[in-house]
Amino acid sequence: MCGVFGAFSPDGKKVLEDVYLGLYALQHRGQEAAGVAWTKSEGGISSRKGTGLVHLALDQAVLAAIESPCAVGHVRYSTTGGSEITNAQPLTASTSKCPLAVAHNGNLTNAQGLKLLLQNRGAIFHSTTDTEVILHLIAHQPHKQPLDALLDSLVRLRGAYSLAMIVGDRLVAARDPWGFRPLVLGRRDNITYVSSETCALDLVGASVVREVEPGEVVIVGKDGVDSLRLPVEPKRRFGCAFEFVYFARPDSVISGRSVYAVRKELGKRLAKRAACPGASLVTGMPDSGTIASLGYAEESGVPYEQSVVRNRYVGRTFIEPTNRVRHLGVRIKLNPITEVIKGKNVVVVDDSIVRGTTCERMISMIKTCGANQVHVRISSPPVRFPCYYGIDTPTRVELAAARMNLRQLEQEVGADSLAYITEEDLLEAIGLPEQSVCTACFSGEYMEGGEEYEPQL
Secondary structure, three states, rough: OOOEEEEEEEOOOOHHHHHHHHHHOHHHHOOOEEEEEEEEOOOOOOOOOOOOHHHHHHHHHHHHOOOOOOOEEEEEOOOOOOOOHHHHOOEEEEOOOOOOEEEEOOEEHHHHHHHHHHOOOOOOOOOOOOHHHHHHHHHHHOOOHHHHHHHHHHHOOOEEEEEEEEEEEEEEEEEEEOOOOOEEEEEEEEEEEOOHHHHHHHOOOOEEEEEEOOOEEEEEEEEEEEEEOOOOOOOOOOOOOOHHHOOOOOEEEEEEEEHHHHHHHHHHHHHHOOOOOOOOOOEEEEOOHHHHHHHHHHHHHHHOOOOOOEEOOOOOOOOOOOOOHHHHHHHOOEEHHHHHHHOEEEEEOOOOOOOOOHHHHHHHHHHOOOOOOEEEEEEEOOOOOOOOOOOOOOOOHOHHHOOOOOHHHHHHHHOOOEEEEEEEHHHHHHHOHHHHHEEEHOOOOOOOOOOOOOOOO
């Protein structure tokens, strides 16, 4: 996950408040830490970072007063490295070529090999995140020109990276050749923006220009916008299907497809695939299952009810898991409405089942509130394989759908019935060519097939 945002003004306008607001719109992509980095008038780069949500980690008033025409920001959801503040981004460095700052969404699958090579060359790492590899790679390239060093470094990376960077006094956006994670360009007046999602451009009043293409490096400076291509030709693309299922905000557009429209279509296909005769109402697990549940209700003709309420003030890292909190479990975040579900046959739509713990507790709560039956419908295929490209999924042993067949999992979570859509349903709902969508967490078909190589400096 993680979210990146950047802005550049050729007229010297202040852009840090825009970056702050962009991160606010991307808060759903990461809640562990937030940070910004910006160019200083006297040269070099400054940064501020903090743990927690954007408004807790950063001071909007302070950032709004800073005179800087170029800045990048990041909201973090850790996939490699712990939650320590040293791993918060953007990461910055002063190199012999120029000052650098990098905000990264994705996972580098060859980071450990590159890190070992760089350490043998004398590099000293100050964090445990794979993103720091990018900074050291650039610093160790023989090229004097920083952009040449950047391009030669990116060619050596494997896996997923959507980057918002400051290179000297320029804003740089780069996307891996496989296109795992989204990245878009925006414009408002003369200011150019780069963002993980279009919803953040909406907030700052910018219009969408286009997506950063897989394998493209976009350089934004005082002389305008340039585009370069990495000399890497992958066999296929790997845009993440889970962006449409869960990660992205529903008001975003990815690869020309409305996330909202895709999720609603997933619900409709789920209703066709797994109807539930005798159902009294359809509800969604807030908030990830809500839109798919609307599609399910519309297609099936079963009325939709918002029968589960989510506490809007509870985030993913809201409190330490004490014994008391463990006992309360999912009820801290979600609570069923007894008056709506008592005596009813309820269809609960959710985006996925990972470990199965939340689903089991939710079903138990709904039945405790008097539901007659609870039928679970999932708007994605079974998650049977871990992701190595930017999602913090557990090992295969921990994945419920990998350990159990459908009937066993149905009994495990306590559902009266359980059904998923198929991978074919998913791809048809997304509406993009099959060879451009990554479904590795469902199918186990990872990008490595014949494309891996030994990293070299």
